[in-house]
Every structure is written in structure tokens, then in C-alpha cells.
Amino acid sequence: MVVINCDEVKTFNNHQVLRLTVTEKDDIDWLADQYQNNPELDFWIEPNTIEFVDIRVTPEYKPTFTAVLQERGITYDIMISNVQELIDQQLYRDNTTVPDAFSLTQYNTLEDIQQYLTDFSNKHPSFCQVVKVGASYQNRDILAVRITDGNSRKTRSIWIQGGIHAREWISPATLLYIMTQSLEQNVDEWSSIYQLAEIYWIPNINPDGYTYTRSNDRMWRKSRKINSGSSCTGVDLNRNYGIGWGRNDGSSSNPCSDTFRGPSAYSEPEISTTTSFISTLASQTNLVGFMDMHSYSQLWLAPWGYIYDQTTHAQLQNTLAGECVVALRSWYGTVYRYGPISDVLYLASGGSVDWAYGALGVVYSYTPELRDTGSYGFLLPANQIQPSGIETNSAIVHWVGRCLNIS
Numbered sequence: 001m002v003v004i005n006c007d008e009v010k011t012f013n014n015h016q017v018l019r020l021t022v023t024e025k026d027d028i029d030w031l032a033d034q035y036q037n038n039p040e041l042d043f044w045i046e047p048n049t050i051e052f053v054d055i056r057v058t059p060e061y062k063p064t065f066t067a068v069l070q071e072r073g074i075t076y077d078i079m080i081s082n083v084q085e086l087i088d089q090q091l092y093r094d095n096t097t098v099p100d101a102f103s104l105t106q107y108n109t110l111e112d113i114q115q116y117l118t119d120f121s122n123k124h125p126s127f128c129q130v131v132k133v134g135a136s137y138q139n140r141d142i143l144a145v146r147i148t149d150g151n152s153r154k155t156r157s158i159w160i161q162g163g164i165h166a167r168e169w170i171s172p173a174t175l176l177y178i179m180t181q182s183l184e185q186n187v188d189e190w191s192s193i194y195q196l197a198e199i200y201w202i203p204n205i206n207p208d209g210y211t212y213t214r215s216n217d218r219m220w221r222k223s224r225k226i227n228s229g230s231s232c233t234g235v236d237l238n239r240n241y242g243i244g245w246g247r248n249d250g251s252s253s254n255p256c257s258d259t260f261r262g263p264s265a266y267s268e269p270e271i272s273t274t275t276s277f278i279s280t281l282a283s284q285t286n287l288v289g290f291m292d293m294h295s296y297s298q299l300w301l302a303p304w305g306y307i308y309d310q311t312t313h314a315q316l317q318n319t320l321a322g323e324c325v326v327a328l329r330s331w332y333g334t335v336y337r338y339g340p341i342s343d344v345l346y347l348a349s350g351g352s353v354d355w356a357y358g359a360l361g362v363v364y365s366y367t368p369e370l371r372d373t374g375s376y377g378f379l380l381p382a383n384q385i386q387p388s389g390i391e392t393n394s395a396i397v398h399w400v401g402r403c404l405n406i407s
Contacts, residue, residue, distance in 0.1 A: 010217045012087060014059040017044060017080035019052050019374060020069065027074055036257060041065070042219055043258070044377050045297070048346030054079060054374055056219065079374050086379035087218045090169065104177050104389075106382045107169045110140070110211050113176065113203055117145050124183050126150060127194065133202060134273030137225040140207040142274060145179060148198035149191070157281055158289035158400055161202040161274075164238050164352065166209030166220045170370050170380045170388060171293040175203050177389030178396060189397045196404050198285070205270055206237055219378070221258050223268060232256035238292070239348070240271045241355035244306025250342075250349030261350050275355065282360045289403035290356035290365040291396070296377050297345070298336045299369040300325050300395070303357040305341035306349035313363045314340070320364060320402050324395040331391040334371065341367065364403050368392065 022028055031047035042056035057065055069076060080086060090107055102112045121128035127147050134142035148154055162171035179201040182190040193199070204210050208224035222234030232255040239251035245265035252259045266272045281287060302317040304310075311317060321338035328336060341348055356365040371380055371388050380388075401407025 007212075007216045009215070010219070012056075012083035012218070015056055015083040016059070016062065016078055017054055017056050017083065017374075017377060018066075018076045019054050019079045020074050020076045021052050022047070022050055022074060025050065027072060030072070036252065036254065039256065045374075046259075046346050054377060056080075056083060080377065080379070083219075083379065086376060086381070089381055090379055104173075104180055105385050107173055107385075109214060110204065110207050113172065114141070114143055116176070117143055117203075120180065121145055127183060131200070133200070133277040134205065134270060136206070136208045136270050137223055137268070138208045140211070142202065142205050142207060142270065144200045144202040146198055146200050147179070147183065147194060149194040153285070154196065154198045155285055156197040156404060157285040157287050158197055158199045158291075158403060159202070159278060159281070159287065159356075160199065160289075160291045160293070160396070161205050161352070162293040163204030163210055164206050164292060165236075165294060166206050166213045166222065167218065167378045168295040168370075169210075169213070169378070170295045170385065172203035172210070173382075173385045174370055174388045174392055175201060175293055177385060178393045179203075181389065181393060186393060186397070189393075192406060193397070193400050193404065196406065197288070197400075199400070200281070202274075205274055209234065209237075222260065223270060225262075225268060227255040227260075228263075230255035232260075235260055235262040235268050237268055237270050238294075238352055239350040240265065240268045241275065241350045241352055241359075242266055243350070243354045243358035244304070245350040247306045247349040248347050250306050250347035250351075259348075265350065278356075279360065282362075287356075287360060287362055288364065289400060290353065290360070290362045291399070292352040292367050293370060294367055295370040295380065296372055296374070297369040298334065298371060298373050299344055299367075300328075300336050300338040301341045301344060301353070301367040301369065302338075303340065303354045303365060305345075305351045305354050306347065308342050308347075310340070311357065313357075316363060317366075320399065321366065323402070324366075324399050327398045328391045328395040330394060332387055334391055336368075345369075364399065366399070368395070 044054040162175040239261035242265040251261035325336035353365040
């Protein structure tokens with residue numbers, strides 16, 4: 001398929017991200033209505049709990065919006081004063097140097113990432129194999145690097161994916177950093193793991209959306225599917241899995257919403273093809289761990305997302321999540337909260353970790369929400385990729401060790 005992109009290139013000069021302090025349920029309900037029906041606002045944190053909400057607002061709309069906030073008595077702080085400045089900084093390691101073709105400490109194009117997967121595998125042929133695990137709506141490959149000692153099939157497997165939400169660039173960047181270091185720097189930590197299991201590293205299962213964030217709209221979240229009967233494009237791929245799909249207001253039926261769940265569960269090729277691959281993998285091996293990296297908020301999240309009920313394995317899941325955030329904190333003191341998605345964050349139906357746990361029985365299924373807590377949000381500077389990778393590696397090594405009963 002030849003993808004012809006005629007969309008305008010969006011810029012975000014003087015767009016600001018406001019952090020609203022919300023103390024009344026009526027205000028949450030009002031913001032929830034704004035979230036669903038006001039296209040002038042880009043919610044970076046969804047209005048589901050009484051705490052705070054982050055919203056990107058244009059300079060043209062800000063006076064109108066802040067006037068309403070004042071009327072309602074909602075206070076706010078400016079978290080990001082100029083979104084475009086941070087976008088520009090993300091594309092360069094400093095303000096004077098053009099990025100290299102590929103670097104683990106910068107944000108790379110999809111093409112460079114996929115070429116790197118091949119190059120990395122060729123560099124470590126006795127450990128690595130590049131595998132196509134799915135395809136996107138615009139027919140881009142969804143690639144994994146399968147790593148195991150001796151490149152032989154093992155009886156146990158672990159799945160680590162990222163990039164399902166296009167604008168969360170730190171997710172694939174952190175995953176690539178950890179994957180690389182597992183064979184080149186942190187060998188002692190990972191050697192026993194690769195002797196026991198095969199690990200699938202999938203940096204980006206939303207390649208169309210990621211490409212679009214680099215070419216047209218840095219703030220794009222969804223896939224790039226053309227929705228029948230609507231002028232709005234894209235599906236939130238992390239609302240398209242079958243467990244809990246469409247349940248309990250944890251997604252939207254509106255194609256214009258950032259949480260549009262699609263017309264049916266597994267309707268999106270990115271989800272139907274990858275879940276088919278994972279299900280086959282789980283039938284051939286014992287799939288003991290599933291992880292879907294996101295950003296931002298510094299959270300370590302477990303099922304359930306679509307209901308408030310505890311899972312059957314809630315104690316095991318929470319105990320291991322707590323251990324992971326302690327391991328992560330040991331490097332730079334980065335503090336994560338942990339617990340079920342619906343408890344710590346908000347209701348989210350049709351999500352990946354609910355599917356891995358509910359459909360495949362993978363007890364240790366988690367969604368880390370990586371750095372930071374809002375100072376940069378989705379626009380984390382490239383100089384934080386390495387520390388994010390270093391600290392998250394410690395948590396993942398501990399998680400994998402518990403999945404394999406070796407720690």
C-alpha cells in the first residue's frame with residue numbers, strides 16, 4: 001500500500017499545558033463532558049478522579065477556557081508554557097546538532113528503528129531473530145526482536161511491547177535502550193534469563209500513528225485508520241482488545257474521541273494480527289509475562305482496567321509491582337505509584353493487560369507509565385531516555401526474574 005498523506009503539518013507555538021486542581025465531583029463531571037465534546041481541548045490526563053487534570057490549550061482558546069475555570073473556582077498552574085519549544089528540543093540532542101541516523105539517546109524515525117532491529121540482530125545472530133508479528137492499517141510491518149540464548153525455542157516466553165499510543169515517544173525509546181543493553185552492557189543480569197526463556201521486544205505496535213507524529217501532528221495518539229461514516233481518523237488501539245471491550249465508560253464510541261474503541265473488539269489490524277501472534281505463542285510456550293509500556297505519570301499498573309473489582313491474583317500482582325518500583329527507585333530516586341489501573345488511574349476498557357490476563361491467563365501483566373509526572377508530559381527531553389532506560393531495566397529484570405521464578 002502506498003500511503004499518501006495530504007494532511008496539514010500542525011505546529012504548537014504558544015500552546016500551553018495547564019494542570020487543573022480538581023476538588024469537586026461536579027467539576028470532574030463537567031470536565032468529562034468537555035473531554036468528550038470540546039475539540040478545542042487536548043486532555044493529557046483524563047478527568048476521572050478528583051485530583052488534577054492536564055490539558056493542552058491553544059493561545060486563541062485559552063482566555064475563554066480560563067474564564068470558565070475562574071467562574072467554576074478551578075485553579076490551575078502552567079506546566080508547559082510553549083509546547084512547540086519542547087517538540088523542537090525532542091528532535092535534537094542539543095540545539096545545534098542534527099541527530100544521527102540512529103542513536104539510543106535520541107528519538108528516532110520508524111524507518112531507522114526498524115533498520116536498527118535488523119542491524120542489532122545481525123550483530124548478535126546467536127541470540128536474535130527479527131520477527132514480523134503483525135501489520136498496520138497502512139500496511140507497515142510490526143516487528144519484534146526475539147532474543148534467547150542460542151536462538152533455540154524455549155518452553156517459556158515473555159512479551160514486552162511499546163508505542164501503542166503514538167505520541168508516547170519515551171516508550172519505544174526506553175524499550176530499545178533496555179533491549180540493547182541486555183546483550184551489550186547488562187549481560188550478567190540478562191544471561192540467565194535468556195537461558196530460560198525467549199523474550200519478544202516490540203518497540204512499536206502503532207507504526208502508522210508514530211510515523212504521523214513525526215510528519216504531521218506530534219500530539220497524535222491513535223492509529224491512522226479511516227473510520228467509516230466519520231471525518232475523524234484513528235482508533236485508540238489500547239481500547240480495542242476483547243476483554244472488557246466497550247464496558248463501563250472506559251472508552252468512547254465517538255470516532256472523534258482520543259479513546260475511540262473501534263467498531264468492534266479486535267477490529268483493528270494492529271490488534272487482530274498481534275493478538276493472533278501472541279495467542280499462538282502462548283499455545284506453543286508458557287507465556288509467563290506481558291508488558292505494555294506507556295507514558296506518562298510514573299505508575300506501575302496491573303489489571304483490572306475495565307472494572308473496579310480485584311483480580312483473583314491481586315495480592316501477587318500488587319506485591320510484585322511494589323518490588324518493581326523499589327528496584328526502579330534505587331537508581332535516581334524516581335517515585336512510582338502502583339496498583340490496578342482502575343484504582344490508580346481510571347477506568348479503561350479493552351486494554352492490553354486486561355486481555356493478557358483475562359484471555360491468556362498471564363498473571364504478571366503490567367503497564368508501566370514511564371517518566372515524568374507532568375513537567376514535560378509526552379514531550380520528555382531526549383536526555384532522559386538513558387536514565388529512563390537504566391532505572392526501568394532494573395524493574396524489568398526483577399519482573400522477569402519473578403516470572404521465571406529465579407528471583
